[in-house]
Amino acid sequence: MDKFDCVVVGGGMVGAASALSLAQLGLKIAVIEKSAPKSFIQNQPFDLRVSALSLSSQFLLEQLNAWPQIKQWRACPYRRLSVWEQESAYTEFSASEINEQHLGHIVENRLIQLSLWQQIQHHENIDLFCPESLISFEQNDKQVSVQLSNKTIETKLLIAADGAHSQVRQLANIGTTGWDYQQAAMLINVETELSQQDITWQHFRETGPVAMLPMPGNHASLVWYHAKEEISRLSNLSNPQLQAAILEAFPAKLGNIKVIDKASFPLTRRHANQYQKNRVVLLGDAAHTINPLAGQGVNLGFKDVKALQEVVAKAIGEGKCWHDVEVLAGYEKARRRDNLLMMTAMDMLYTGFSHPSGLIKLFRNTGLFMTNKFPKLKNKALEYACGI
Ligand SMILES: Cc1cc2nc3c(=O)[nH]c(=O)nc-3n(C[C@H](O)[C@H](O)[C@H](O)COP(=O)(O)OP(=O)(O)OC[C@H]3O[C@@H](n4cnc5c(N)ncnc54)[C@H](O)[C@@H]3O)c2cc1C
Known part of the structure:
Protein backbone atom coordinates (compact mmCIF):
# COMPACT_ATOMS: atom_id res chain seq x y z
CA MET A 1 0.00 0.00 0.00
CA ASP A 2 1.29 3.50 -0.88
CA LYS A 3 2.23 5.54 2.20
CA PHE A 4 2.47 9.33 2.39
CA ASP A 5 3.18 11.93 5.03
CA CYS A 6 0.23 14.06 3.85
CA VAL A 7 -2.68 13.40 1.53
CA VAL A 8 -4.27 16.59 0.22
CA VAL A 9 -7.85 16.18 -1.03
CA GLY A 10 -8.53 18.92 -3.60
CA GLY A 11 -5.91 20.21 -6.04
CA GLY A 12 -7.47 23.68 -6.42
CA MET A 13 -5.45 26.83 -5.71
CA VAL A 14 -5.20 26.22 -1.97
CA GLY A 15 -4.66 22.43 -2.08
CA ALA A 16 -1.97 22.71 -4.76
CA ALA A 17 -0.16 25.48 -2.84
CA SER A 18 -0.34 23.46 0.36
CA ALA A 19 1.09 20.33 -1.32
CA LEU A 20 4.07 22.32 -2.64
CA SER A 21 4.69 24.16 0.62
CA LEU A 22 4.81 20.92 2.63
CA ALA A 23 6.89 19.13 -0.04
CA GLN A 24 9.42 21.98 0.37
CA LEU A 25 9.91 20.68 3.93
CA GLY A 26 10.86 17.23 2.58
CA LEU A 27 7.47 15.56 3.27
CA LYS A 28 6.01 13.00 0.85
CA ILE A 29 2.68 14.25 -0.44
CA ALA A 30 -0.27 12.89 -2.47
CA VAL A 31 -2.80 15.21 -4.11
CA ILE A 32 -6.25 13.83 -4.97
CA GLU A 33 -8.20 15.89 -7.51
CA LYS A 34 -11.45 15.13 -9.36
CA SER A 35 -10.73 17.03 -12.56
CA ALA A 36 -7.71 18.63 -14.23
CA PRO A 37 -7.79 22.32 -15.20
CA LYS A 38 -7.88 23.10 -18.94
CA SER A 39 -4.45 24.00 -20.27
CA PHE A 40 -3.51 27.57 -21.16
CA ILE A 41 -3.55 28.66 -24.80
CA GLN A 42 -2.48 32.15 -25.82
CA ASN A 43 -5.46 34.32 -26.78
CA GLN A 44 -8.06 31.99 -25.27
CA PRO A 45 -10.99 33.94 -23.75
CA PHE A 46 -10.67 35.06 -20.13
CA ASP A 47 -12.25 32.79 -17.49
CA LEU A 48 -15.07 34.16 -15.38
CA ARG A 49 -13.52 33.08 -12.08
CA VAL A 50 -10.78 35.53 -11.20
CA SER A 51 -9.10 36.54 -7.94
CA ALA A 52 -7.68 39.79 -6.68
CA LEU A 53 -4.41 38.39 -5.35
CA SER A 54 -2.94 40.36 -2.47
CA LEU A 55 0.77 41.07 -2.06
CA SER A 56 1.08 38.36 0.61
CA SER A 57 -0.46 35.80 -1.81
CA GLN A 58 2.00 36.90 -4.48
CA PHE A 59 4.89 36.36 -2.01
CA LEU A 60 3.67 32.81 -1.30
CA LEU A 61 3.37 32.03 -5.04
CA GLU A 62 6.90 33.39 -5.52
CA GLN A 63 8.16 31.13 -2.74
CA LEU A 64 6.51 28.18 -4.52
CA ASN A 65 8.05 29.20 -7.90
CA ALA A 66 4.59 29.55 -9.45
CA TRP A 67 4.56 33.34 -9.87
CA PRO A 68 6.87 33.81 -12.93
CA GLN A 69 4.67 31.54 -15.08
CA ILE A 70 1.47 33.34 -13.98
CA LYS A 71 3.02 36.70 -14.88
CA GLN A 72 4.18 35.33 -18.22
CA TRP A 73 0.68 34.01 -19.06
CA ARG A 74 -1.57 36.88 -18.00
CA ALA A 75 -2.14 38.92 -14.84
CA CYS A 76 -3.23 42.51 -14.43
CA PRO A 77 -1.42 44.52 -11.72
CA TYR A 78 -3.42 47.34 -10.15
CA ARG A 79 -1.87 50.30 -8.36
CA ARG A 80 -5.00 52.02 -7.14
CA LEU A 81 -8.20 50.92 -5.42
CA SER A 82 -11.19 53.15 -4.95
CA VAL A 83 -14.45 52.87 -3.09
CA TRP A 84 -17.34 55.28 -2.72
CA GLU A 85 -21.06 55.64 -2.22
CA GLN A 86 -21.59 59.40 -2.54
CA GLU A 87 -19.14 61.18 -4.85
CA SER A 88 -18.23 63.53 -1.96
CA ALA A 89 -16.85 60.56 0.02
CA TYR A 90 -14.85 59.06 -2.90
CA THR A 91 -11.84 57.34 -1.33
CA GLU A 92 -8.83 56.18 -3.29
CA PHE A 93 -5.97 54.04 -1.99
CA SER A 94 -2.70 54.02 -3.86
CA ALA A 95 0.30 51.66 -3.74
CA SER A 96 2.64 54.63 -3.35
CA GLU A 97 1.01 55.39 0.05
CA ILE A 98 2.50 52.16 1.41
CA ASN A 99 5.67 52.37 -0.68
CA GLU A 100 4.74 49.49 -2.95
CA GLN A 101 4.65 49.36 -6.75
CA HIS A 102 1.21 47.79 -6.86
CA LEU A 103 -1.57 46.69 -4.49
CA GLY A 104 -2.23 43.33 -6.10
CA HIS A 105 -3.00 41.49 -9.34
CA ILE A 106 -6.21 40.26 -10.92
CA VAL A 107 -5.55 36.70 -12.12
CA GLU A 108 -7.79 33.93 -13.45
CA ASN A 109 -8.17 31.18 -10.82
CA ARG A 110 -7.37 28.45 -13.38
CA LEU A 111 -4.01 30.02 -14.25
CA ILE A 112 -3.02 30.15 -10.58
CA GLN A 113 -3.93 26.47 -10.25
CA LEU A 114 -2.21 25.51 -13.53
CA SER A 115 1.05 27.19 -12.61
CA LEU A 116 1.06 25.44 -9.22
CA TRP A 117 0.38 22.14 -11.01
CA GLN A 118 3.41 22.67 -13.27
CA GLN A 119 5.54 22.84 -10.13
CA ILE A 120 3.78 19.81 -8.61
CA GLN A 121 4.39 17.72 -11.73
CA HIS A 122 8.14 18.43 -11.50
CA HIS A 123 8.36 17.77 -7.76
CA GLU A 124 9.76 14.38 -6.82
CA ASN A 125 8.04 14.45 -3.39
CA ILE A 126 4.51 14.83 -4.80
CA ASP A 127 2.23 12.24 -6.47
CA LEU A 128 -0.79 13.73 -8.24
CA PHE A 129 -3.83 11.44 -8.56
CA CYS A 130 -6.18 12.97 -11.15
CA PRO A 131 -8.90 12.27 -12.11
CA GLU A 132 -9.48 10.62 -8.74
CA SER A 133 -12.01 11.02 -5.96
CA LEU A 134 -12.11 10.37 -2.28
CA ILE A 135 -14.60 7.67 -1.29
CA SER A 136 -14.03 7.46 2.48
CA PHE A 137 -11.34 7.39 5.15
CA GLU A 138 -10.68 5.76 8.52
CA GLN A 139 -8.62 7.36 11.26
CA ASN A 140 -6.72 5.61 14.05
CA ASP A 141 -4.00 6.71 16.50
CA LYS A 142 -1.19 6.29 14.01
CA GLN A 143 -2.53 7.03 10.53
CA VAL A 144 -5.44 7.62 8.20
CA SER A 145 -6.42 5.02 5.57
CA VAL A 146 -7.81 6.83 2.57
CA GLN A 147 -10.08 4.92 0.21
CA LEU A 148 -9.95 6.23 -3.36
CA SER A 149 -12.03 4.95 -6.27
CA ASN A 150 -9.64 2.07 -7.05
CA LYS A 151 -6.98 1.95 -4.32
CA THR A 152 -6.30 2.62 -0.67
CA ILE A 153 -3.44 4.83 0.49
CA GLU A 154 -2.14 5.64 3.98
CA THR A 155 -1.13 8.95 5.45
CA LYS A 156 -0.08 10.57 8.70
CA LEU A 157 -2.15 13.68 7.96
CA LEU A 158 -5.22 14.21 5.78
CA ILE A 159 -5.61 17.75 4.46
CA ALA A 160 -9.03 18.95 3.34
CA ALA A 161 -8.67 21.52 0.55
CA ASP A 162 -11.80 20.31 -1.22
CA GLY A 163 -13.68 23.60 -1.18
CA ALA A 164 -16.80 25.01 0.38
CA HIS A 165 -18.80 21.76 0.32
CA SER A 166 -15.85 19.77 1.69
CA GLN A 167 -16.59 16.05 1.76
CA VAL A 168 -13.60 15.51 4.06
CA ARG A 169 -15.02 18.01 6.58
CA GLN A 170 -18.37 16.21 6.52
CA LEU A 171 -16.82 12.72 6.83
CA ALA A 172 -14.70 13.97 9.75
CA ASN A 173 -17.90 15.18 11.43
CA ILE A 174 -16.73 18.75 11.72
CA GLY A 175 -19.74 21.07 11.86
CA THR A 176 -19.99 24.62 10.52
CA THR A 177 -21.74 27.83 11.50
CA GLY A 178 -22.92 30.28 8.87
CA TRP A 179 -25.71 31.47 6.66
CA ASP A 180 -26.69 32.27 3.10
CA TYR A 181 -26.86 35.99 2.30
CA THR A 268 -22.52 32.17 1.61
CA ARG A 269 -20.74 32.53 4.90
CA ARG A 270 -19.50 29.30 6.51
CA HIS A 271 -16.96 28.71 9.23
CA ALA A 272 -15.86 25.26 10.37
CA ASN A 273 -16.21 24.76 14.12
CA GLN A 274 -12.75 23.16 14.21
CA TYR A 275 -9.83 23.42 11.78
CA GLN A 276 -8.31 20.10 12.90
CA LYS A 277 -9.57 16.86 14.37
CA ASN A 278 -8.01 13.42 14.60
CA ARG A 279 -5.29 13.86 11.91
CA VAL A 280 -7.58 15.85 9.61
CA VAL A 281 -6.77 19.52 8.88
CA LEU A 282 -9.00 21.97 7.00
CA LEU A 283 -7.61 24.70 4.71
CA GLY A 284 -9.10 27.37 2.45
CA ASP A 285 -12.80 27.25 1.57
CA ALA A 286 -13.11 23.88 3.32
CA ALA A 287 -12.51 25.83 6.55
CA HIS A 288 -14.16 29.16 5.69
CA THR A 289 -16.18 30.81 2.94
CA ILE A 290 -16.44 34.55 3.14
CA ASN A 291 -18.53 37.22 1.43
CA PRO A 292 -16.41 38.00 -1.68
CA LEU A 293 -17.02 41.75 -1.24
CA ALA A 294 -13.33 42.61 -0.84
CA GLY A 295 -11.97 39.63 -2.78
CA GLN A 296 -10.31 38.01 0.23
CA GLY A 297 -11.35 34.32 -0.12
CA VAL A 298 -8.31 32.73 -1.67
CA ASN A 299 -6.01 35.23 0.04
CA LEU A 300 -7.16 33.85 3.40
CA GLY A 301 -6.69 30.31 2.03
CA PHE A 302 -3.09 31.12 1.08
CA LYS A 303 -2.50 32.52 4.57
CA ASP A 304 -3.72 29.15 5.94
CA VAL A 305 -1.17 27.41 3.69
CA LYS A 306 1.64 29.61 4.99
CA ALA A 307 0.61 29.13 8.62
CA LEU A 308 0.47 25.34 8.31
CA GLN A 309 3.88 25.28 6.64
CA GLU A 310 5.32 27.43 9.43
CA VAL A 311 4.06 25.31 12.34
CA VAL A 312 5.15 22.07 10.65
CA ALA A 313 8.59 23.52 9.79
CA LYS A 314 9.06 24.70 13.38
CA ALA A 315 8.13 21.26 14.76
CA ILE A 316 10.52 19.52 12.36
CA GLY A 317 13.27 22.01 13.25
CA GLU A 318 12.77 21.33 16.98
CA GLY A 319 12.78 17.55 16.44
CA LYS A 320 9.10 17.24 17.47
CA CYS A 321 6.42 15.06 15.88
CA TRP A 322 5.18 17.49 13.18
CA HIS A 323 1.68 15.93 12.94
CA ASP A 324 1.08 15.95 16.68
CA VAL A 325 -2.22 17.43 17.82
CA GLU A 326 -0.43 20.29 19.63
CA VAL A 327 1.35 21.32 16.43
CA LEU A 328 -1.90 21.25 14.45
CA ALA A 329 -3.65 23.19 17.20
CA GLY A 330 -0.95 25.83 16.66
CA TYR A 331 -2.10 26.13 13.05
CA GLU A 332 -5.73 26.57 14.13
CA LYS A 333 -4.73 29.17 16.70
CA ALA A 334 -2.74 31.09 14.11
CA ARG A 335 -5.57 31.22 11.59
CA ARG A 336 -9.01 31.06 13.22
CA ARG A 337 -9.00 34.55 14.74
CA ASP A 338 -7.65 36.21 11.59
CA ASN A 339 -10.22 34.46 9.37
CA LEU A 340 -13.03 35.36 11.78
CA LEU A 341 -11.89 38.97 11.90
CA MET A 342 -11.91 39.28 8.10
CA MET A 343 -15.31 37.55 7.85
CA THR A 344 -16.77 39.90 10.43
CA ALA A 345 -15.22 42.97 8.79
CA MET A 346 -16.79 41.94 5.45
CA ASP A 347 -20.17 41.46 7.13
CA MET A 348 -19.99 44.88 8.79
CA LEU A 349 -19.16 46.46 5.44
CA TYR A 350 -21.92 44.49 3.72
CA THR A 351 -24.58 45.27 6.34
CA GLY A 352 -23.43 48.86 6.86
CA PHE A 353 -23.59 49.71 3.18
CA SER A 354 -26.89 47.96 2.51
CA HIS A 355 -28.77 49.75 5.35
C1 LIG B 1 -18.41 35.39 -6.87
C2 LIG B 1 -17.10 35.10 -6.20
C3 LIG B 1 -16.01 35.96 -6.37
C4 LIG B 1 -14.80 35.72 -5.71
N1 LIG B 1 -13.76 36.59 -5.87
C5 LIG B 1 -12.61 36.42 -5.18
C6 LIG B 1 -11.51 37.34 -5.29
O1 LIG B 1 -11.54 38.32 -6.01
N2 LIG B 1 -10.38 37.11 -4.53
C7 LIG B 1 -10.31 36.03 -3.71
O2 LIG B 1 -9.28 35.88 -3.01
N3 LIG B 1 -11.30 35.13 -3.60
C8 LIG B 1 -12.45 35.28 -4.31
N4 LIG B 1 -13.47 34.38 -4.19
C9 LIG B 1 -13.27 33.20 -3.33
C10 LIG B 1 -12.35 32.16 -3.98
O3 LIG B 1 -12.85 31.82 -5.27
C11 LIG B 1 -12.28 30.92 -3.09
O4 LIG B 1 -11.91 31.32 -1.80
C12 LIG B 1 -11.24 29.93 -3.62
O5 LIG B 1 -11.63 29.42 -4.88
C13 LIG B 1 -11.06 28.77 -2.65
O6 LIG B 1 -10.03 27.92 -3.12
P1 LIG B 1 -9.92 26.43 -2.59
O7 LIG B 1 -8.76 25.84 -3.28
O8 LIG B 1 -9.99 26.43 -1.09
O9 LIG B 1 -11.29 25.71 -3.05
P2 LIG B 1 -11.83 25.43 -4.51
O10 LIG B 1 -11.40 26.48 -5.46
O11 LIG B 1 -13.29 25.17 -4.37
O12 LIG B 1 -11.09 24.07 -4.91
C14 LIG B 1 -11.46 22.81 -4.39
C15 LIG B 1 -10.89 21.71 -5.30
O13 LIG B 1 -11.19 20.44 -4.71
C16 LIG B 1 -11.66 19.55 -5.71
N5 LIG B 1 -12.51 18.57 -5.03
C17 LIG B 1 -13.64 18.80 -4.34
N6 LIG B 1 -14.11 17.66 -3.78
C18 LIG B 1 -13.23 16.69 -4.12
C19 LIG B 1 -13.17 15.26 -3.84
N7 LIG B 1 -14.08 14.66 -3.08
N8 LIG B 1 -12.14 14.55 -4.36
C20 LIG B 1 -11.19 15.17 -5.12
N9 LIG B 1 -11.20 16.50 -5.41
C21 LIG B 1 -12.21 17.24 -4.91
C22 LIG B 1 -12.40 20.45 -6.70
O14 LIG B 1 -12.48 19.84 -7.99
C23 LIG B 1 -11.52 21.70 -6.69
O15 LIG B 1 -10.47 21.63 -7.64
C24 LIG B 1 -14.67 34.59 -4.85
C25 LIG B 1 -15.75 33.71 -4.68
C26 LIG B 1 -16.96 33.96 -5.33
C27 LIG B 1 -18.12 33.01 -5.14
Missing part, protein backbone atom coordinates in the same frame (compact mmCIF):
# COMPACT_ATOMS: atom_id res chain seq x y z
CA GLN A 182 -30.01 37.42 0.75
CA GLN A 183 -27.97 38.57 -2.21
CA ALA A 184 -26.18 36.86 -5.10
CA ALA A 185 -23.27 38.04 -7.24
CA MET A 186 -23.02 38.12 -10.99
CA LEU A 187 -19.60 37.96 -12.66
CA ILE A 188 -19.47 39.50 -16.12
CA ASN A 189 -16.49 39.56 -18.47
CA VAL A 190 -16.53 42.59 -20.72
CA GLU A 191 -14.48 44.36 -23.34
CA THR A 192 -14.07 48.01 -22.43
CA GLU A 193 -13.76 51.08 -24.59
CA LEU A 194 -11.78 52.93 -21.89
CA SER A 195 -8.39 51.76 -20.59
CA GLN A 196 -8.32 51.85 -16.80
CA GLN A 197 -6.09 48.85 -16.19
CA ASP A 198 -4.27 50.26 -13.12
CA ILE A 199 -7.32 50.68 -10.86
CA THR A 200 -9.99 48.46 -9.31
CA TRP A 201 -13.10 50.22 -8.02
CA GLN A 202 -16.24 49.45 -6.06
CA HIS A 203 -19.35 51.64 -5.95
CA PHE A 204 -21.81 50.99 -3.11
CA ARG A 205 -25.45 51.32 -4.10
CA GLU A 206 -28.49 50.70 -1.93
CA THR A 207 -29.19 47.48 -3.81
CA GLY A 208 -25.59 46.24 -3.30
CA PRO A 209 -22.16 47.12 -4.64
CA VAL A 210 -20.98 47.05 -8.25
CA ALA A 211 -17.29 46.56 -8.92
CA MET A 212 -14.76 46.69 -11.75
CA LEU A 213 -11.67 44.49 -11.72
CA PRO A 214 -9.25 45.26 -14.55
CA MET A 215 -8.02 42.47 -16.83
CA PRO A 216 -5.14 42.63 -19.32
CA GLY A 217 -5.82 44.66 -22.46
CA ASN A 218 -9.14 46.47 -22.72
CA HIS A 219 -10.96 43.88 -20.64
CA ALA A 220 -12.56 43.84 -17.21
CA SER A 221 -14.35 41.54 -14.83
CA LEU A 222 -17.47 43.23 -13.46
CA VAL A 223 -19.16 42.11 -10.24
CA TRP A 224 -22.80 43.01 -9.64
CA TYR A 225 -24.37 42.28 -6.25
CA HIS A 226 -28.13 42.37 -6.00
CA ALA A 227 -31.14 40.51 -4.56
CA LYS A 228 -31.21 36.87 -5.69
CA GLU A 229 -34.36 37.40 -7.76
CA GLU A 230 -32.84 40.35 -9.61
CA ILE A 231 -29.60 38.45 -10.33
CA SER A 232 -31.70 35.59 -11.65
CA ARG A 233 -33.58 38.03 -13.93
CA LEU A 234 -30.30 39.60 -15.14
CA SER A 235 -28.85 36.14 -15.83
CA ASN A 236 -31.67 35.45 -18.27
CA LEU A 237 -31.02 38.58 -20.35
CA SER A 238 -29.28 38.36 -23.71
CA ASN A 239 -25.78 39.87 -23.80
CA PRO A 240 -26.95 43.10 -25.53
CA GLN A 241 -29.81 43.46 -22.98
CA LEU A 242 -27.39 42.90 -20.10
CA GLN A 243 -25.03 45.45 -21.62
CA ALA A 244 -27.83 48.06 -21.56
CA ALA A 245 -28.66 47.18 -17.92
CA ILE A 246 -24.96 47.54 -16.94
CA LEU A 247 -24.65 50.92 -18.61
CA GLU A 248 -27.66 52.10 -16.61
CA ALA A 249 -26.59 50.71 -13.22
CA PHE A 250 -22.80 51.09 -13.22
CA PRO A 251 -21.07 54.46 -12.73
CA ALA A 252 -20.37 56.45 -15.89
CA LYS A 253 -16.61 56.04 -15.37
CA LEU A 254 -16.94 52.45 -16.66
CA GLY A 255 -17.49 53.84 -20.18
CA ASN A 256 -18.88 51.76 -23.00
CA ILE A 257 -18.59 47.97 -22.78
CA LYS A 258 -19.41 44.78 -24.66
CA VAL A 259 -20.55 41.73 -22.65
CA ILE A 260 -18.50 38.61 -23.43
CA ASP A 261 -19.55 36.10 -20.75
CA LYS A 262 -21.50 35.94 -17.47
CA ALA A 263 -22.42 33.66 -14.56
CA SER A 264 -23.97 34.11 -11.13
CA PHE A 265 -23.02 32.77 -7.71
CA PRO A 266 -24.84 32.53 -4.38
CA LEU A 267 -23.18 34.31 -1.43
CA PRO A 356 -31.36 52.14 3.90
CA SER A 357 -31.48 54.54 6.92
CA GLY A 358 -30.46 58.11 6.03
CA LEU A 359 -28.55 58.42 9.33
CA ILE A 360 -26.48 55.29 8.67
CA LYS A 361 -25.83 56.50 5.14
CA LEU A 362 -24.48 59.74 6.60
CA PHE A 363 -22.27 57.79 9.08
CA ARG A 364 -20.78 55.48 6.44
CA ASN A 365 -20.03 58.32 4.03
CA THR A 366 -18.54 60.36 6.86
CA GLY A 367 -16.46 57.28 7.73
CA LEU A 368 -15.07 57.10 4.19
CA PHE A 369 -14.51 60.87 4.17
CA MET A 370 -12.60 60.66 7.49
CA THR A 371 -10.51 57.74 6.21
CA ASN A 372 -9.37 60.08 3.46
CA LYS A 373 -8.39 62.73 6.03
CA PHE A 374 -6.25 60.43 8.25
CA PRO A 375 -3.40 58.92 6.20
CA LYS A 376 -2.22 56.68 9.06
CA LEU A 377 -5.66 55.06 9.39
CA LYS A 378 -5.91 54.78 5.62
CA ASN A 379 -2.49 53.13 5.31
CA LYS A 380 -3.24 50.64 8.11
CA ALA A 381 -6.47 49.58 6.36
CA LEU A 382 -4.57 49.26 3.09
CA GLU A 383 -1.75 47.20 4.57
CA TYR A 384 -4.29 44.84 6.17
CA ALA A 385 -6.15 44.40 2.84
CA CYS A 386 -2.84 43.67 1.08
CA GLY A 387 -1.98 41.09 3.73
CA ILE A 388 1.26 42.84 4.80
